Amino acid sequence: MRIRRLWSGVVCAVLVSCGPVSGDTGSEGPPEAGEAPASAPATARAATAPAPAAHGPLFLGPGDCSGRGRTDVREVPCTSEKAAARVIARHDGRRRDGPACPAATDFVLHISEHRPEFDEDGDGSVPRGYACMRNLEPPHPGDPGGGGGPHTVVGDCLHGSSVGQVRETPCDGSGAHRPEFRLESAVDERSRCPGSTDLFVELPVGEAPVGCARRL
Structure with a gap:
């Protein structure tokens, strides 16, 4: 689920190629097509109202916590029994235009204002x-x-989802799909992958854009 991506949202879909360590690297389309595929648990979209004053001036600011819902998101005190996740980074604007989330991110909430006075694309939210x-x-x-x-990231497991694409799946086999490959390392170019590499994956984040995966 997602290595060149991502995500539009759950496990990331990525462009890959199998074969020897030489050859073209290929390319992948932009990650904005939805920000989170239906099968991926990684990204969620939230329509939210202004944060209650008790929780600070910024709705879901760094260090704040959210409840268990992913569609009707509520900010709650981190000490509450309803708290389920904590904000580890918060950025303004659209995700496709902003900084990448930290590697430890479990999912992304997209925060929008409904029925605003100014709606740039007419979809009812900003x-x-x-x-x-x-x-x-x-x-x-x-x-x-x-x-x-x-x-x-390095250490993730993948399964083939369609021609030229793979998606993440839990390495412990607890997911709907059996892991077929494990991402063993990330390098700056394909020629630096080990000779045992069975799959090359395009990574969207970091200084090493090529993932070297081994068949399990």
Whole structure:
């Protein structure tokens, strides 16, 4: 689920190629097509109202916590029994235009204002930012091998989803799909992958854009 991506949202879909360590690297389309595929647990979209004053001036600011819902999101005190995830980073604007979430992010909440006075594209909402969320308790799909999150990282496992694409799946086999590959390393170019590499994956984040995966 997502290595060149992501995400539009749950496990990231990525462009890959199998074969020897030489050849073209290929390319992948932009990640904005939805920000989170239906099968991916990594990204969520939230329509929210202004935060209650008790929780600070910024709705879901850094260090704030959210409840368990992903569609009707509520900010709650982190000490509340309803708290489920904490904001580990918060950015204004659209995710596709802003900084990437930290590697430890379990899912992303897109925060928008409904029925605003100014609606740039007429869809009834205006993006106000996005929050990078980390579950307060396991599971942590964003961790290596966790099977989700907005990024694919070294240690993640993958399964083939269609021609030229793979998606993340939990390495422990608890997901709907059996893991077929494990991302063993990330390098700056394909020629630097080990000779044992069975799959090359395009990584969207970091200084090493090529993932070297081994068949399990």
